[in-house]
Amino acid sequence: MTQAVRFHDQHVDDADPSFLDDVMSGLSARPKALSPKYFYDRRGSALFERICTQPEYYLTRTEEQILAAATAEIAELAGPESLLVELGSGASRKVRLLLEAMQPARYLGVDISREFLLESTRRLAADYPWLEVHAVWADFSRRLSLPQGVSGGRAVAFFPGSSIGNFEPVAAEAFLAGLHRLLPKGSGLLIGVDLIKHRDILEAAYNDAAGVTAAFNLNLLKRLRDELGAELVPAGFRHLAFYHEAASRIEMHLESLREQAIRVGGRDFMLAAGETLHTENSCKYSVEGFQALAQRAGFAPTAVWTDPQALFSVHYLLSEQAVAYSSRLVR
Structure with missing residues (x-):
């Protein structure tokens, strides 16, 4: 029998900027x-799922x-009957691989997009009826606490x-x-990190031919x-993504195609032709550089x-x- 998803609201309080x-x-x-983080409303989350299927997005x-x-190695390192906490909840194959290998006692999905969080955790609960599924609606970039009942062990x-x-x-x-x-002593963090590589590969990944990343940015x-x-007029902007080699990062921007204003909150914000709104960085690391940061x-x-x-x-x-320290490098 499928268990109901146990929902926990940690999204905002009066101290949070809106x-x-x-x-x-x-x-x-x-x-x-x-x-x-404001990419991820329901439509933005769906667009990101489409980005992940584009041929350029390796x-x-x-x-x-x-x-x-x-x-198998991950399951051995994690140990049996653990709590699996996914930051940025998804019902994708990646977390399913872990659920099947680790057989955790509980799963806790965390996401800033409430509707996407509920949809994805309900799918997991339906597909894994043996699993106790929790959903935390939260901005994990600011703060996060483990809900009562899932924080032990x-x-x-x-x-x-x-x-x-x-x-x-x-x-x-600071985030790490x-x-x-946050994590109990002896816990693990399994984290994906993109590596520094040739700019042509990187720039193609953020400028897919189908224009899905552009739609995601413009959303x-x-x-x-x-x-x-x-x-504002969305047609007055275009998606712009490029590799900033000195900073080892992809930058995404929305470039203004003409002089124009965005009126919001009772104020006008002027943009010159060619001026950009910087919407995202995606920093790239060497293995050794990320390990030192961790x-x-x-x-x-x-x-x-x-x-x-x-x-x-x-x-x-x-x-x-x-x-x-006993890092094992597997190529």
Whole structure:
């Protein structure tokens, strides 16, 4: 018999800036910027799922191949009857590979998109009736607590897709330090990290020929208009993505095609022709560079797996600094 999903609301409190607050702050900044977390309304989440199937977007299929080859080792490292915490909930094949290999006692999906979270966790609950499924509606980039009833014992946090790359390195270290404080002692973190490679491969991944990534980026403007009543013309912008080699990151922007204004919150924000709204960074790492960052955050690198072309890496980190460093590099 399928268990009901146990829902926990940690989304906002009075101290959190609202969507409007963040937009007003971002449009007032120099240069202008909008947070990538606002990509993920229901439509944005669905578009991202489509991005993952595009032929240029190697990240998802490569990470999945790595996980499929490493599931036995991952299950051994995680141990039996653990809590599996997925940051950025999904009903994709990646988490299903882990559920089938690890057989955790409980699953906790965390996502900022409430509807997508509920849909994905309900599918998992239906497909795995033996599994106790929890859903936490939260912005895990700000703070997160493990709900009562799921916080005891060993846990494994799963942060796939190289989403850690959306944080600048200093912020990524702070985020990982927060996870280190959150997880019970002896817990693990299984995390996907995109690797530095030739710019042609990187730029193609964020400029797919079908235009799905462009639609995903432009969906931010639709959210401003539909949810905040912003006065703007989405056709006045275009998707722009390029590799910033010195910073080892892909940058995504919305470029203004002409001089125009965005009116929101009772204010007009002027944009010159060619001016951009910076919507996302996706930082790329070497294996050694990411391991050093994880160690500074309190994690002990324990295992790492990569694909034969060294496009992508999956790391298993332990949440106790005292654990001896014994990284295993698998190519």
